Amino acid sequence: MALEPLLSTRAQRAFVATLVLQGLVVLAMVAVVFAFVAEHVEFTGQYKTIPCYLALFALAEIFEILMAFDALRLRNIIQLIGIFIFHGAMIVFSALQVHETKAALIVPGGTDYFNRGGPDSLWNKVLPFLIVVPCVIAASWVIMAWWxxxxxxEFGWAIFHVVGANPAFKTMFQYYQIMICLLKFDFFCFTGVTIQLLILVLQTSSAEFGLTVAAIPIVLVLLAFCGWAVKREVKWLMTISLALMLAAESYFIYKLVRFYEPASREEYATTRATLTVFTIVAFLLLFATFAVGLRCFADFDKGLLSSKLHGQSYRPVATHGGDGKTDLFGDSSFLTHHPLLLAVTGPKTYSQSPLPSPGEQSTMRQSSYLGGGQLGPRISIE
Incomplete structure (x- = not known):
């Protein structure tokens, strides 16, 4: 008997290969833009948009690939769907970066030749590479949908091995999976917002810079503790985590106001569009996490703890039957694990009785439901 290894199927390998190839192409295009700009300008002031652009895409690509391996390892369809949505958001982000880079490189009336947007300007030199990025991401998005x-x-039947066929348990476990998935994406969105603020906008001497730096470990600890609390059903820690989520929501609202109020709007002139999108997405994700967290809190102490702690260690196995051929379930576990049978009977143990001989049939016990009639050959459910 051997465990099925990770990336052992064509769909898994193709899915990861799609992400890796598009990640390499995207990072190559962004690196070319970075190199062209670095030849002519120093990354100060408005030009800091370019290295931040590279840093965010590198972070996004690494995060997406790690999430993909994690989803395949856990056979988690919900997380795969989350990756698909995240990839769609990257298309929007890459399109916004075309506008943001143009705002950084073209200064109306500037004396520097490269800042005026002429036919041989730096902007027109990097524009084709910037356009390639959303096109590649969009093409890979379509391919990802197929895989x-x-x-x-391929993974749809794995949930039966975690919680059985009980519909209530299945629903509770799905909400738990959604909660864990949301916490992971919360981490990326918060990191993306803070990277842009620290690199592009805030001065190290400002009070807002210190506030942003202090918020980073607080939010990361919040997300880690919330994940631990929902997995192990620790009620007091989950209560604190949900309360801190509301406080974090107020922080995002404060930042949105700062982007557009007259006293500070000029600080965010070259990054306002991207920061606004990132902050709104982070706000909505955290709100969804809070709502799903309340649902998961309500499911505590309802018998799901064992499945949370041990269920996702599941691996499909391939065994060899007596005829030497490979059988997905082995000799007899087909009866105890097939989804159609589980959907009807629940996670019970099946044993097949041998056919009785004619002499044995006369001594079989009577069934009161049949009015004393004899029971025939049967499959018993123990």
């Missing part, structure tokens, strides 16, 4: 569909059918 995620394949993985959905």
């Amino acid at each position: 995620i569909r394949k993985l959905y059918f």
